[in-house]
Amino acid sequence: MFDIGLENEVVGVTKFCKYPDTVSNKVKVGGTKNISLDKIDLLSPDLIIANKEENEKKAIDELQKKYPVWVGEVKTIEEAFAMMNKLGVLTGKNEETRKLAKEIKDSLDSYRSLTNLRACYLIWKKPFMTVGGDTYIHAMMEKAGFMNVFKDRKRYPITDLDEIKALSPDIILLSSEPYFFKEKDKVELQQLCPIQSVKLVNGEIFSWYGSRMRLASDYFKSLF
Template identity: 40%
Template sequence: MAVFHDQLNRVVSLPAVPKRIISIVPSQTELLFYLGLDTEVIGITKFCIHPEDKFKTKAKVGGTKQLNIEQIRTLKPDLIIANKEENERSQVEELMSICPVWISDIHGLDSALDMIRAVGSLVNRETEAITLCDDIITRFTHLTLPAINQKVAYFIWRKPYMLAGTGTFIDSMLQQCGLKNAIDKDRYPELTSQEVVTINPDVIFLSSEPYPFKQKHIDEFKLMLPKAKVMLVDGEMFSWYGSRLLYAPGYFSSIVKALTLN
């Protein structure tokens, strides 16, 4: 019996290397496929859209916060990989009656790298996970961006407006870009239009997920804050903490370049 600890410091015991894995976190699903677990992953959520060919062929077990528990039970997994923030606690606790559940808790780059290494160990892909982490570290180390000294408001939802605050992975990625979060509230606060105006950010990022902000919303924010720079940004680059981190530094460079040119 192999004994592991997840990022909540829970003991997770596995009698053997897992052969039937369900991932209920999109970025961790992508990571599992990156590590070569094409056969072992038997179930994913409807939001686990990468890689596209695997999304088309794998069983869908509902959404990250609206899981089909009975379907998961029917699939007979021997490991479920979850996340403290992205999944509902009550549902995750129910899944624990089916099989071992390993839960991640991500706040920044270091905890994301710890997760990758730990998952690699869980699924017998230690070498691949370490190589991936080394590559990610190298790319972030080479990310040398100027401190722009601008306050950014990162919007994740509309009606009501919800923004990424402190203590979030998104906040840590904004810091990697040399930007300061205009929101000093914890987690994902809701703000009124007047509160947004009062904060008066220099930059507004409209994320592609979970709310699908589009070009038309740029006009809405420019009316609200005519002096602010308003940009659509790829939410996956700011909030996916698996193998997609390989591409984040290059994307952040392009974002900062666009800000300094405007």
């Protein structure tokens, strides 16, 4: 929203919205799972942008009784571009969103991976959780040059070390979110999986669609 010239129009955000720095000046309406309906009522927005995966259906249903609510769902890179274009239509910023989408697409198209490493991407520790083939993270893994060993699974399946080892990935990627894997986690897992390479990765690059996608190509290059 900020990158297409709507900073002044944005009246409320979640506590997880942190870019750009000036977003800190906006009213926080709670987290993605515990939205404060009362705070939203005080803001009386003309449009609410929600996400099917991140936001609770009950809260969305309540908001739809009072306000126009657009619910997005992004599982692929193509759907991320469609989402941007739709928001351009909804907010009267068609030209701005088209320009942003083209900038991102050109950047992603210019990236060519020279590898095809079999990878396991972990998003949670206790229990271990990974990503299936119907997720945006999976799409970004493929773009980066990784072959998701859990591509035949759905959404975010629970797994364990035995299953991970049986699938024989070349590399285990430890995300910075939603669980913030740290160096000690990397060392611990490397000892448990000595055959595999273990790497900490920036979860925002793999899971945040929208204008953050501009950073993906350069980040992917830095991984190899």
